[in-house]
Amino acid sequence: MNQETRQHVTLQITGMTCASCVAHVEQALRELPGVSKAVVNLAMGTAKVEYIPGLVSLDQMKQAVRDVGYEATEKTEDSQAIDRERQARQREIRRQGLYLLFATPLSVLIMVGTFRDYWIFPYFVPEWLGNKVLLGVLTTPIVFGPGLQFFVNSWRGLRAGVTDMNLLYATGIGAAYLIAVINTLWPTAGFGGEGATFYESAALLTTFIVLGRFLEALTRGRTSEAIRKLMSLQPKIARVVRHGTELEIPADAVEVGDIVVVRPGERIPVDGTVLEGYSAVDESMITGESLPVEKKAGSEVIGGTMNKTGSFTFRATKVGKETALAQIIKLVEDAQTSKAPIQKLADWVAGHFILGVHALALLVFVFWFFVGYNAFFDPNTGFLLSPHKLGEIGVFGFSLLLSITVLVISCPCAVGLATPSAMMAGTGKAAENGVLFKGADAIEAASKLTTIVFDKTGTLTKGEPSVTDVIALAELPEDEVLRLAAIAEKNSEHPLGEAIVRAAHERGLEIVPAESFTAIPGHGVEARYHPHPHPLSPGRERGARGEGREILLGNRKLMRERAVEITELFAKKAEELERDGKTAMFVALDGRAVGLIAVADTLKDFSVEAVQRLHRLGLEVAMITGDNRRTAEAIARQVGIDRVLAEVLPQDKAEEIKRLQAQGKRVAMVGDGINDAPALAQADVGIAIGSGTDIAKETGHVILIKEDLRDVVVALEVAQATMRKVKQNLFWAFIYNTLGIPIGAGLLYPIAKLVVSPELAAFFMATSSVSVTLNTLLLKRYRPSFKTTLSVPSPQPAPTVAAVPVGGEKR
Amino acid sequence: MNEQLHRKALRLSALVYTTISAVLALAFLMAATALGYPITARVGGTVWVFLLSMIVSMPLVTSYFKRRYRGE
Numbered sequence: 037m038n039q040e041t042r043q044h045v046t047l048q049i050t051g052m053t054c055a056s057c058v059a060h061v062e063q064a065l066r067e068l069p070g071v072s073k074a075v076v077n078l079a080m081g082t083a084k085v086e087y088i089p090g091l092v093s094l095d096q097m098k099q100a101v102r103d104v105g106y107e108a109t110e111k112t113e114d115s116q117a118i119d120r121e122r123q124a125r126q127r128e129i130r131r132q133g134l135y136l137l138f139a140t141p142l143s144v145l146i147m148v149g150t151f152r153d154y155w156i157f158p159y160f161v162p163e164w165l166g167n168k169v170l171l172g173v174l175t176t177p178i179v180f181g182p183g184l185q186f187f188v189n190s191w192r193g194l195r196a197g198v199t200d201m202n203l204l205y206a207t208g209i210g211a212a213y214l215i216a217v218i219n220t221l222w223p224t225a226g227f228g229g230e231g232a233t234f235y236e237s238a239a240l241l242t243t244f245i246v247l248g249r250f251l252e253a254l255t256r257g258r259t260s261e262a263i264r265k266l267m268s269l270q271p272k273i274a275r276v277v278r279h280g281t282e283l284e285i286p287a288d289a290v291e292v293g294d295i296v297v298v299r300p301g302e303r304i305p306v307d308g309t310v311l312e313g314y315s316a317v318d319e320s321m322i323t324g325e326s327l328p329v330e331k332k333a334g335s336e337v338i339g340g341t342m343n344k345t346g347s348f349t350f351r352a353t354k355v356g357k358e359t360a361l362a363q364i365i366k367l368v369e370d371a372q373t374s375k376a377p378i379q380k381l382a383d384w385v386a387g388h389f390i391l392g393v394h395a396l397a398l399l400v401f402v403f404w405f406f407v408g409y410n411a412f413f414d415p416n417t418g419f420l421l422s423p424h425k426l427g428e429i430g431v432f433g434f435s436l437l438l439s440i441t442v443l444v445i446s447c448p449c450a451v452g453l454a455t456p457s458a459m460m461a462g463t464g465k466a467a468e469n470g471v472l473f474k475g476a477d478a479i480e481a482a483s484k485l486t487t488i489v490f491d492k493t494g495t496l497t498k499g500e501p502s503v504t505d506v507i508a509l510a511e512l513p514e515d516e517v518l519r520l521a522a523i524a525e526k527n528s529e530h531p532l533g534e535a536i537v538r539a540a541h542e543r544g545l546e547i548v549p550a551e552s553f554t555a556i557p558g559h560g561v562e563a564r565y566h567p568h569p570h571p572l573s574p575g576r577e578r579g580a581r582g583e584g585r586e587i588l589l590g591n592r593k594l595m596r597e598r599a600v601e602i603t604e605l606f607a608k609k610a611e612e613l614e615r616d617g618k619t620a621m622f623v624a625l626d627g628r629a630v631g632l633i634a635v636a637d638t639l640k641d642f643s644v645e646a647v648q649r650l651h652r653l654g655l656e657v658a659m660i661t662g663d664n665r666r667t668a669e670a671i672a673r674q675v676g677i678d679r680v681l682a683e684v685l686p687q688d689k690a691e692e693i694k695r696l697q698a699q700g701k702r703v704a705m706v707g708d709g710i711n712d713a714p715a716l717a718q719a720d721v722g723i724a725i726g727s728g729t730d731i732a733k734e735t736g737h738v739i740l741i742k743e744d745l746r747d748v749v750v751a752l753e754v755a756q757a758t759m760r761k762v763k764q765n766l767f768w769a770f771i772y773n774t775l776g777i778p779i780g781a782g783l784l785y786p787i788a789k790l791v792v793s794p795e796l797a798a799f800f801m802a803t804s805s806v807s808v809t810l811n812t813l814l815l816k817r818y819r820p821s822f823k824t825t826l827s828v829p830s831p832q833p834a835p836t837v838a839a840v841p842v843g844g845e846k847r
Numbered sequence: 848m849n850e851q852l853h854r855k856a857l858r859l860s861a862l863v864y865t866t867i868s869a870v871l872a873l874a875f876l877m878a879a880t881a882l883g884y885p886i887t888a889r890v891g892g893t894v895w896v897f898l899l900s901m902i903v904s905m906p907l908v909t910s911y912f913k914r915r916y917r918g919e
Binding site for chain 2: 063067203207211391394395397398401402405406430431432435436439
């Protein structure tokens, strides 16, 4: 099936609590004919579905999700949808909070009543509070109030033939409550009698699970803060000028071409180009740039950024989904709904876990029923961290207790949350710093890189030549040499000529027009001019004797051909400049060499620092360029690059990347997202740099909004920090289950004569989920290393300019 | 898979997993009876084994029949 015929839809799923829910929803969607891909993100509560229109409808997808016990609605991208999601999350927080408020005091009362005969309780707890019937009456509203959600959800799942966390809770709470009721009403029925009325188990189990849900709802919202922050940047109102009148209209109603007025302290509603006015705009929320950016006529402005000082008007160029902000939000959302390879493994394990746990609970029950109870049971058995003794509990009650504990302690909620919560926090943090990851797989891949390949022109260098050196012979000042060269090049359209004219303008030199101008291809230019302006004809100059003067600007060959003498010192100086990769041009006036001008592509700010920081991360840094080896090596030396891939044609860059990958290296390519697209696509991680606001055009797995090369370091640091969190989370989640399950199953019982009560198991389970989420929240403290530590001094001080003859020698 | 086949798969799988669970529960009951366990332990244990067996076998059997009816 052709990829173009497929469409994508994102569904908002409610009711998912664990990784097994993820597996159920994904399976239900994938089973539909016409659905080719379904990826569920537990932390965001979304399902991204790829489908073939005509074969399956949105309603069928929603029904399939409903059939397995969850609710699905189409996720929309407007700010109202975000508001609805936030409201839904707040409703969930409020609901679980109310349950908690209701269940906690009752559970404490039930616990105190249950243990009234122990420790100091007999001195102040009235005897009636220990009455089993009263305890039963107090427990019932907890089980059928806050606990009812688990029964309802597990029943919905069971009807569809799926099992999830709710079933673990429901069987645990239900069995503890049922046994307690039987032992209260019929103490001689053989289920352990009055000594086995574990009302506090049912009550505390419910309370701890609700506590876990409450804390999860609280913290889950915080990991997805990035999207909400971005959404909140979108102003609701715009002030536009239509038919000469200034109107306040909803920002959504601004159209391309509208003239928009922005005053100090207001947010810019859409993208556009400044027409008039002057101001400084804080773009930090979009680009990560901490200093306000100056805006004047002709400057681009980004919707969502904050105008600081002045007023200005601009013409809207992009509105609605086309704005940079909308594109960034979409990109971050896409990244957060995608799944990293490591998460697929965790989901698979967690998804199959529930079945395994129930099978294990069955085995544990059968073992303790037929073997363990008779061999090891001791009536003095107590619960871990509890004064309660099991007393005369029978074989069934004891085996059931351990079986329930296994069910409760095994909940893989933490496993399900470990990866997506960290990925969400990581992509959000990166976006705050102007780094956009297109998917969770890009984060994982970026954390494993060994080699970073930079494209040279336009990436490490500014991509436009500029004058780097002006050397004059004694009798003329430097500025005069530059002025002569600029006069000769004034009519030139060659990039080197433009660089010289620009440099002369920057120094405020007066450039009179040349009387004649001749380009000598491959050599340089010659021009004639009059040193004194003609009194009647502006722009025309007249020599002392009424004659013009001849300027010659070009390479050695041109000087030789025109018999201009080059001194040995001058020739040496030119060679030195060329060794640094610069294009050296001799300036001659009336047949005498008067100076030397060097032009080169200049390094971007922070190129050297970025490479140094990449080295500190232990990465090999390479540069790929079409330039000749000498020039490329000159640049590499100055930036501190380890490996140079020179004389590579644009179309062969992808092949070079492939060659590096064949050597076992995991390669990132940093380049222009449009020109270097094949190489970016071939690399393990393609990093498109300096896209500005035109994000949609970019290829590559990571997009850097600014042209600051240090953002490459930010991307890798965020990726590494995120994957560290993922691994820590998975470790803690699995270690909890690995240690908890055998202890819960009674493995240590023959030695310690202690068992874990179901409520303690529930407490451990809640702690595990919350600790994973809290650990993830530590990512919020991340700050790019270049903002927290000083730049490392270069081993050999790098000049601010590097050399690239931009076709200069061949002019 | 059309609705009719879907229902058929669900019906057949319900029959199979219920049978499997009943057989396991019955085996438990016979073993517990043979070993002389009290009646409450036998009944309670049988119900618990049946319940857990249903939970374990239900998704396995259901997805097996769904796959079969989809022709995979």
